[in-house]
Amino acid sequence: MNPVDVGVSLPENRPVAGDCSRPIRLTGHVDHVDIATGEVRRAFTSSDQPGGVLHVRCNNRRASVCPACSATYKRDARRLVLAGLAGGKGVPDTVTGHPAWFVTLTAPSFGPVHSRRQQGGKTGPVRACHPRRGLCPHGRPAGCHERHRAEDSRLGAPICADCYSYGRTVTWNALVPKLWKATRDATESAVAAAAGLTVAGLRRAARLSFVKVAEMQARGVVHLHVVVRVDGPDGPDSAPPGWADGDLVADALRGVVGSVAVPAPDPDAVTLDATAPEEGWAVRWGVRVDIRRIALDGPTDVARVSNYLAKYLTKSVTAGGSLDHPVRSLAGLGRLVLAPHVRRLVETCWRLGHDPVFTAALDTALGRDSGDVPRLLRWAHQYGFGGHWISKARRWSTTFTALRTVRRVWSRTLGAAMAGRVPGDAFGRPDGDPATVVLGAWTYAGRGLYGGDTGPPDSAVPAAGSGADVWLAGL
Structure with missing residues (x-):
């Protein structure tokens, strides 16, 4: 979304804001300002548009919120991953010969949940969920002998909700970004040690680049899918x-993933001080870790990896999209139709988020200052996870900004061509001429198409002037 570069009126039959369903x-x-003379010329004004407003994309990644923007986001993410494996978008084609690994990092168990297990992969026979006998401490069956269908609504829900550690689940989600940073830093040190180098010496010999995608599991915890690539020093x-x-790199990764830990406040403990891993609870990766070498034998293999990562980015936390917006109050939460497990995860975020001692301990563990809104309240709709759903090393490939800039320039060029003129600024110079400075002044006027509001429900809209005004900035 960059209205500063707007200056061409497109044909009337062109979809508004790229057919966005909830434009801003x-x-x-x-x-436009001439640097040499200081002359200012008006290049575009929203008063000339229908209703006196300019519609721009919402750029929401969730398909349940905006199918058009979600599809564009998914294509951009696929190009971003693809360029880092096969070249293009400023990355040389020789990158296909660089060693790369696909790493899946899972969460630990916080209690037995209903799951669909198939013997021999996705095409094999379905096994019993948890074939255990006896009762749990709360007098409920400790196991489940059913063979769940793929559409069973109980998948991901705990077998006994009272045995399940909801507090540690949301705390683990909140600390995943810190755990990933610790893993990334430790991996560089481990690779350097295995190669007989210092960290500085490793950086003079090689660079580790990555792209990371987060996936929310049915049980309400985040898994990370990471592609690690080794480049030369440049x-x-x-x-x-x-x-x-x-x-060497894969072995170093396995060692780091199995040992790295981040001190965390324990929501089940009497005191909420973040302690060292050997003295208390610490956030760690689960025991199920998958590290595979990526063998790129052709375009099909490259596309498979890119599509696999990109498919997770447009999914909602809940299948029906009920939690696509922040939850502003428990009253608003009560109006949502949610599964009991999902509702309890959100309620746990609210309970811990209103505990000032726990909130302070969590901020200390994260190494960040407290904001106007406690993090567990801000990200309750994501079960405490407030990290990026996709992130990458600077040298992996291109950026979302670069991809959107190319698309914006193409749209302006096409619009000018259809209008029978050459795209240029207010002084007749080509777009992007360094002699012209572009200045924009914009004010938020609402959400949705002019004449109707397709925005989020009232329970998801922050009050004016409150500390929650920026909650929707990243959606």
């Missing part, structure tokens, strides 16, 4: 050292 309405204008333009082609 802005009022304002764009001025990034994808340089060849990696010979030792990177063996098992």
